[in-house]
Amino acid sequence: MSSHDKNGVSRRTLLTVGAGLAGSFALPGFSGQVLAADQPPMGTWPDGSKGSTVTIGAAVPRTGAYAAQGEDELKGMQLAIEHINEGHPLIKKIAPKVSKGVLGKKVDLVVADSGAKPNNAVQAQQRFINENKIVAMTGSTSSAVAVALNKFAEREKILYLVAISGSNDTTGKDCARYSFRQCFYGETAANAIGPVLVKNFGKNKKAAFMTPDYTYGHTVTKSVNDYLAKNGGWTMVTNQVSPLGTSDFSQYLTNIANSGADVIVNVNWGRDAVLSVQQAKQFGLTPKMKMVIPYQIPFLAKEVGAELTEGVFAATDFWWTLEDKYPLAKMFVEAFDKKYGYKPEWGAENAYMQFAIWARMVSEAGTFYPPDVIKQYEKGEKFDSMVGEVHFRPQDHQLVRPVVIVKGKAPKDMKNKEDFWEVMEVVPGEPLMQKPDAFGCHLGDYT
Amino acid sequence: MINWGNFVSQLFNGLVLGALLALISSGLTIIYGTLGVLNLAHGALFMLGGFAGWMAYTYTGSFILAVIAGSLFVMVVGFIVERVIIRYFYDRPHEDQLLVTFGLGIVFVEGARFFFGSLSKIVPAPAGLGGILNLGFMFYPAYRVALLGIVVVALVALYIVLYRTRIGMIVRAGIEDSVMVDALGIDVYKVFMLVFGIGAMAAGFAGIVNAPVVSITPDVGEAYLVQTFVVVVIGGVGSFPGAVLGGLIAGEIISITSMINPGYSYVMLFVAMTLVLVLRPYGLLGTAGRD
Numbered sequence: 001m002s003s004h005d006k007n008g009v010s011r012r013t014l015l016t017v018g019a020g021l022a023g024s025f026a027l028p029g030f031s032g033q034v035l036a037a038d039q040p041p042m043g044t045w046p047d048g049s050k051g052s053t054v055t056i057g058a059a060v061p062r063t064g065a066y067a068a069q070g071e072d073e074l075k076g077m078q079l080a081i082e083h084i085n086e087g088h089p090l091i092k093k094i095a096p097k098v099s100k101g102v103l104g105k106k107v108d109l110v111v112a113d114s115g116a117k118p119n120n121a122v123q124a125q126q127r128f129i130n131e132n133k134i135v136a137m138t139g140s141t142s143s144a145v146a147v148a149l150n151k152f153a154e155r156e157k158i159l160y161l162v163a164i165s166g167s168n169d170t171t172g173k174d175c176a177r178y179s180f181r182q183c184f185y186g187e188t189a190a191n192a193i194g195p196v197l198v199k200n201f202g203k204n205k206k207a208a209f210m211t212p213d214y215t216y217g218h219t220v221t222k223s224v225n226d227y228l229a230k231n232g233g234w235t236m237v238t239n240q241v242s243p244l245g246t247s248d249f250s251q252y253l254t255n256i257a258n259s260g261a262d263v264i265v266n267v268n269w270g271r272d273a274v275l276s277v278q279q280a281k282q283f284g285l286t287p288k289m290k291m292v293i294p295y296q297i298p299f300l301a302k303e304v305g306a307e308l309t310e311g312v313f314a315a316t317d318f319w320w321t322l323e324d325k326y327p328l329a330k331m332f333v334e335a336f337d338k339k340y341g342y343k344p345e346w347g348a349e350n351a352y353m354q355f356a357i358w359a360r361m362v363s364e365a366g367t368f369y370p371p372d373v374i375k376q377y378e379k380g381e382k383f384d385s386m387v388g389e390v391h392f393r394p395q396d397h398q399l400v401r402p403v404v405i406v407k408g409k410a411p412k413d414m415k416n417k418e419d420f421w422e423v424m425e426v427v428p429g430e431p432l433m434q435k436p437d438a439f440g441c442h443l444g445d446y447t
Numbered sequence: 448m449i450n451w452g453n454f455v456s457q458l459f460n461g462l463v464l465g466a467l468l469a470l471i472s473s474g475l476t477i478i479y480g481t482l483g484v485l486n487l488a489h490g491a492l493f494m495l496g497g498f499a500g501w502m503a504y505t506y507t508g509s510f511i512l513a514v515i516a517g518s519l520f521v522m523v524v525g526f527i528v529e530r531v532i533i534r535y536f537y538d539r540p541h542e543d544q545l546l547v548t549f550g551l552g553i554v555f556v557e558g559a560r561f562f563f564g565s566l567s568k569i570v571p572a573p574a575g576l577g578g579i580l581n582l583g584f585m586f587y588p589a590y591r592v593a594l595l596g597i598v599v600v601a602l603v604a605l606y607i608v609l610y611r612t613r614i615g616m617i618v619r620a621g622i623e624d625s626v627m628v629d630a631l632g633i634d635v636y637k638v639f640m641l642v643f644g645i646g647a648m649a650a651g652f653a654g655i656v657n658a659p660v661v662s663i664t665p666d667v668g669e670a671y672l673v674q675t676f677v678v679v680v681i682g683g684v685g686s687f688p689g690a691v692l693g694g695l696i697a698g699e700i701i702s703i704t705s706m707i708n709p710g711y712s713y714v715m716l717f718v719a720m721t722l723v724l725v726l727r728p729y730g731l732l733g734t735a736g737r738d
Contacts, residue, residue: 062565063556063560063665063666064666064669065666067560067565067664067665067666068564068565068566068567070565071564071565213710239709240705240709241709241710242709242710243713245669245670246670247661247667247670247671248464248467248660248661250460250463250464250591250702251457251460251461251464251701251702251705251706251709251712252705252709254453254456254457254460254585254702254705255453255457255705255706255709257456257585257586258450258452258453258456258585271567271664271666274567274662275567275661275662278569278662279660279661282579282588282590282591282660283579283586283587283588284579284586284588299566302566303566303567303662305569
């Protein structure tokens with residue numbers, strides 16, 4: 001009670017008010033973060049960036065059908081955090097204003113297992129918001145998770161850096177003001193790989209599709225089929241829809257065996273892709289029917305072996321031999337290989353780029369205040385990446401970036417044990433994309 | 448794609464799929480039928496069998512040794528788990544049994560993930576069975592056809608041990624009245640441990656013989672655990688012939704439905720389970736009254 005004077009006002013309050021008044025007199029026109037009335041508290045702002053560190057929350061699958069790919073993206077995130085905090089030259093190429101942290105603050109990462117399930121991911125992020133006051137969240141390896149986190153980000157006013165998500169919906173009908181996607185997706189994959197397929201396999205072919213039963217599978221299948229039907233006269237003879245996490249594909253493969261297809265377009269992902277590729281071979285479907293993978297899976301070739309990916313066409317975000325073409329790719333592959341002892345796959349590349357871009361946008365905006373950071377993204381400035389110059393599309397928050405077409409090498413052509421894919425083409429991104437509103441994207445409010 | 452050729456193909460595929468489900472389910476139903484414990488770690492034991500077999504295969508290159516190692520390892524795990532943990536749960540409520548076996552499952556799965564990582568491991572089919580057979584109506588992996596035979600032999604062996612031997616008699620007597628069997632000078636607990644071990648071994652055996660079909664990861668048992676429960680519920684919880692019948696029915700439902708609409712093959716499986724629960728709550732071959 002000794003700190004109270006007779007009027008009941010604490011000395012501390014008096015001092016604070018006094019200092020505030022003095023400060024406002026001393027700095028007329030001051031409109032910085034702390035006193036600005038036009039930056040009301042929202043989400044975790046400003047609490048999340050008051051200390052000497054800021055935290056990003058990651059909900060990645062460490063169990064279930066996408067576990068291997070979840071670990072892959074987690075490694076990319078960890079490397080990016082390390083680079084941001086030490087001001088690594090690679091980060092500075094993407095985010096020049098980063099120097100040992102972002103805006104003078106170290107960046108920390110907290111991680112939870114999502115099991116590729118939307119509920120788990122949202123719960124984990126809610127916990128991170130409450131306990132760690134995260135300034136941004138990331139994770140997904142399933143578009144079902146990405147779409148759920150999009151909506152959650154919008155509600156909580158926390159930036160969401162989409163990890164792996166191939167559905168058109170993520171920056172289409174389920175897009176969000178608070179969400180940004182770096183990687184390629186169904187529509188760009190289809191328009192990039194489509195011409196390659198028509199050129200290599202010819203016109204009027206019969207295709208059997210294998211589709212995982214959720215937003216990613218359905219939108220990718222639709223985009224690929226639309227392209228092939230329209231530009232190559234291909235017909236879809238069967239579409240084998242299976243639940244995420246299927247282990248025995250025999251009934252679907254039996255249908256394909258009886259379908260008379262020439263090509264199998266396998267949209268399955270993660271472990272489902274591994275198993276369906278292995279079992280298609282056991283059933284004698286491949287290599288008689290040609291396998292196509294429109295949305296590449298990290299570690300697929302490593303898991304099934306080069307014998308099974310030989311001659312397979314795939315669209316991807318990144319493959320490590322691009323280091324011969326892009327200096328940033330070389331720096332990334334070297335740094336990753338040094339830390340983890342193997343070449344990075346595209347899940348790691350995507351995660352690293354998302355963090356680097358976030359660091360760029362925050363440091364360029366000069367604040368963690370979410371609407372200002374979003375507006376920085378929406379300026380659509382060009383910057384360098386591991387696949388050349390890229391920029392964000394302000395209307396749907398999709399990065400305009402090339403799609404990489406690869407073809408599986410025969411075991412005898414591999415120069416080392418990780419030389420699974422040959423880069424056929426790096427297709428520029430802009431012409432591959434639909435019009436920004438074609439998939440029904442309406443971004444929400446800033447505040 | 449509904450046509451005669453595809454129908455015959457799917458009918459056969461359903462048989463093979465069903466045989467596999469029957470084998471996995473048999474271990475679960477043996478343990479529940481005799482000990483009254485619903486073992487939620489069954490999927491994890493299935494996975495352990497796969498990994499133990501894979502290790503044996505990596506060191507020896509022999510598929511037969513892999514099968515033996517996978518089965519025996521999981522049997523020993525079963526003995527230990529029964530002796531150290533499950534034994535103290537026979538007299539406790541079912542919820543406790545579910546929780547403790549569920550927890551055990553998590554420990555096994557995460558333990559495997561810690562040692563082996565998340566990338567899948569392959570055990571190739573034994574020599575001579577890696578190819579494709581022409582069945583006339585379709586081409587089918589030779590190993591899956593062989594698997595049908597392997598499963599039949601294994602199920603018959605299990606049946607004989609449980610229903611046609613002295614041990615089996617003691618086991619069944621123990622279920623009916625364990626106090627009486629005890630009074631007759633037979634160590635009931637030893638028998639219970641044996642039963643749990645045999646049930647676990649069935650899971651481990653299924654895990655390794657299934658490895659050439661579905662490559663092994665720490666999560667491999669999870670998807671099967673769910674299907675196994677459906678099989679057991681359809682066939683009758685605790686009934687050994689019920690597990691076989693349930694497995695075959697489940698396999699055919701999955702296969703035949705996929706021919707009409709692949710998106711519904713698993714939906715129909717659960718529809719069938721629901722129907723059975725409504726019309727015959729104890730399952731097709733189950734008997735009412737087992738506590």
